[in-house]
Amino acid sequence: MFVLRDHDRTVYSRLGDFKLDETGRLVDELGRAVMGFESRLGAGAAPVGVNPRDFSAQRFATYRIDERGLLV
Numbered sequence: 474m475f476v477l478r479d480h481d482r483t484v485y486s487r488l489g490d491f492k493l494d495e496t497g498r499l500v501d502e503l504g505r506a507v508m509g510f511e512s513r514l515g516a517g518a519a520p521v522g523v524n525p526r527d528f529s530a531q532r533f534a535t536y537r538i539d540e541r542g543l544l545v
Contacts (some may be wrong), residue, residue, distance in 0.1 A: 477505040478520060498522040509542060 499521040501509040506520035
């Protein structure tokens with residue numbers, strides 16, 4: 474089950490068809506942000522994403538989400 478942010482409400486989905494939007498956020502086909510937790514901060518849920526500049530510098534040649542839900 475995935476937690477998504479749809480403007481000011483939380484929604485849930487079993488579909489895992491995601492893409493990166495132009496700002497680097499992981500979103501579904503409707504543009505709803507996938508929510509996650511940063512493991513080392515202990516804060517609340519926030520949109521999952523990467524810095525697009527990291528891709529342009531080829532820092533991330535490939536990536537995947539591991540069994541713990543971490544972007545690796």
